[in-house]
Amino acid sequence: MEPSTQSDWVKRSLQSVWHPCTQMQHHAGADPLPLIPVSHGRGAWLFDADGRRYLDAISSWWVNLFGHANPRINAALKDQLDKLEHAMLAGFTHEPVIALSERLSKLTGHVLGHCFYASDGASAVEIALKMSFHAWRNSSLSDKQEFVCLKGSYHGETIGALAVTDVALFKDAYGPLLRQSHVVASPDARLAQHGESAADVARRAAAELETLLQQRAGQIAAVIIEPLVQCATGMAMHDPVYLQQVRALCDRYQVHMIADEIAVGCGRTGTFFACEQAAVWPDFLCLSKGISGGYLPLSLVMTRDSIYQAFYSTDIARGFLHSHSYTGNPLACRAALATLDIFEQDGVLNQNRVRAARLTAALSPLAAHDQVCHFRQRGMIWAFDAVLDDAAAAETFSRRFFSAALEQELLLRPIGNTVYLMPPYILSDDEIDTLAARTRTVFEQVLQK
Numbered sequence: 493m494e495p496s497t498q499s500d501w502v503k504r505s506l507q508s509v510w511h512p513c514t515q516m517q518h519h520a521g522a523d524p525l526p527l528i529p530v531s532h533g534r535g536a537w538l539f540d541a542d543g544r545r546y547l548d549a550i551s552s553w554w555v556n557l558f559g560h561a562n563p564r565i566n567a568a569l570k571d572q573l574d575k576l577e578h579a580m581l582a583g584f585t586h587e588p589v590i591a592l593s594e595r596l597s598k599l600t601g602h603v604l605g606h607c608f609y610a611s612d613g614a615s616a617v618e619i620a621l622k623m624s625f626h627a628w629r630n631s632s633l634s635d636k637q638e639f640v641c642l643k644g645s646y647h648g649e650t651i652g653a654l655a656v657t658d659v660a661l662f663k664d665a666y667g668p669l670l671r672q673s674h675v676v677a678s679p680d681a682r683l684a685q686h687g688e689s690a691a692d693v694a695r696r697a698a699a700e701l702e703t704l705l706q707q708r709a710g711q712i713a714a715v716i717i718e719p720l721v722q723c724a725t726g727m728a729m730h731d732p733v734y735l736q737q738v739r740a741l742c743d744r745y746q747v748h749m750i751a752d753e754i755a756v757g758c759g760r761t762g763t764f765f766a767c768e769q770a771a772v773w774p775d776f777l778c779l780s781k782g783i784s785g786g787y788l789p790l791s792l793v794m795t796r797d798s799i800y801q802a803f804y805s806t807d808i809a810r811g812f813l814h815s816h817s818y819t820g821n822p823l824a825c826r827a828a829l830a831t832l833d834i835f836e837q838d839g840v841l842n843q844n845r846v847r848a849a850r851l852t853a854a855l856s857p858l859a860a861h862d863q864v865c866h867f868r869q870r871g872m873i874w875a876f877d878a879v880l881d882d883a884a885a886a887e888t889f890s891r892r893f894f895s896a897a898l899e900q901e902l903l904l905r906p907i908g909n910t911v912y913l914m915p916p917y918i919l920s921d922d923e924i925d926t927l928a929a930r931t932r933t934v935f936e937q938v939l940q941k
């Protein structure tokens with residue numbers, strides 16, 4: 493495509509497309525936020541219409557695991573396309589959805605025995621919240637109507653999911669529309685006081701949760717958490733002991749535990765499910781983003797058999813009468829199966845340990861920079877907080893960093909003053925070294941501006 497076509501795309505897009513999570517005015521004016529027309533993708537790289545390339549170091553909003561235009565996922569999808577593109581899942585079933593449910597359940601040692609499907613992450617959260625309430629109702633505990641979330645939590649942007657989200661920028665405008673939930677302390681390890689370990693912070697946060705449960709367990713249906721890393725609030729990481737404590741408290745006070753693994757599942761934190769690192773299973777586990785390899789919208793909620801049984805009855809109204817048009821879409825499920833095949837065939841979790849060690853080492857000069865604090869890593873997530881001189885610099889840091897990174901062929905989008913890397917699981921040694929070196933270059937450039 494000619495450069496003139498490229499600017500034409502930008503113009504047409506700004507005239508007709510309302511872009512997500514964007515103040516559209518930022519794309520106009522004297523120093524506009526760039527809008528990149530992507531013509532194609534290959535491996536870890538996105539290419540624009542001018543042939544410029546960008547290393548997708550945030551996996552296109554945390555979804556892409558094995559690169560763009562992955563030959564194995566492409567082949568699976570092409571095969572599926574000629575068999576069945578979609579069929580409704582009520583009264584019908586098909587091999588991709590069966591095989592995917594079986595394989596995921598097996599990955600939990602069959603503790604989470606059933607999968608309920610939707611398309612986006614937020615829908616999976618809605619399903620888990622509704623199911624939790626309804627399971628208690630079916631057990632004659634219909635007073636259990638309240639939910640608990642953590643400070644800084646993010647569970648999606650639909651009304652129900654936003655009610656258990658604690659990110660002011662996304663939530664405040666819609667406050668009047670939302671049901672109140674209980675917000676308890678985050679186990680974020682950065683909150684450690686002098687002499688406290690990450691595990692101490694986790695125990696302190698769990699104690700606050702226990703105080704609430706002592707008072708209101710009779711009204712509380714579930715606690716929803718993002719295991720190990722609260723991503724959207726700025727990659728806040730916590731000790732796995734927190735998950736053990738939440739599990740124990742949920743058991744003691746008869747409250748469901750919902751693990752939102754939409755961002756942290758699928759190997760992102762080093763194990764396939766983040767909960768494995770604490771050797772606990774929740775009552776509900778939400779999965780989306782990486783599960784389809786970043787190809788198609790797919791989300792699901794896995795549940796324990798006891799939850800499933802609470803709905804199993806001759807009475808239709810005791811069933812879970814929830815659906816989405818594309819529930820269990822065969823193409824999306826097939827992409828997920830191809831994704832699971834790659835995990836198995838390539839020993840991805842082991843390979844990622846090697847990749848992670850190399851990237852952590854390559855980032856060590858940046859970690860030691862005197863305007864970097866809280867450098868942290870878990871699995872295939874790296875983050876640090878920029879120490880900025882003044883509030884004005886902080887306000888525009890993220891946007892300036894994004895623009896400067898594009899100049900260095902990197903796709904990076906800091907959250908506030910938190911810079912993070914969440915790359916696909918395919919980076920070569922060269923790509924790892926390039927990513928680390930250029931992230932440092934960008935950081936130093938942005939500090940100077």
Ligand SMILES: *Cc1c(COP(=O)(O)O)cnc(C)c1O
Pocket residue numbers: 611612613614615617646647648649718723724752753754755756780781
């Ligand atoms: C992205 C995300 C969601 C929402 O998923 P969508 O597909 O964007 O609706 C929910 N929870 C967590 C933890 C997420 O990171």
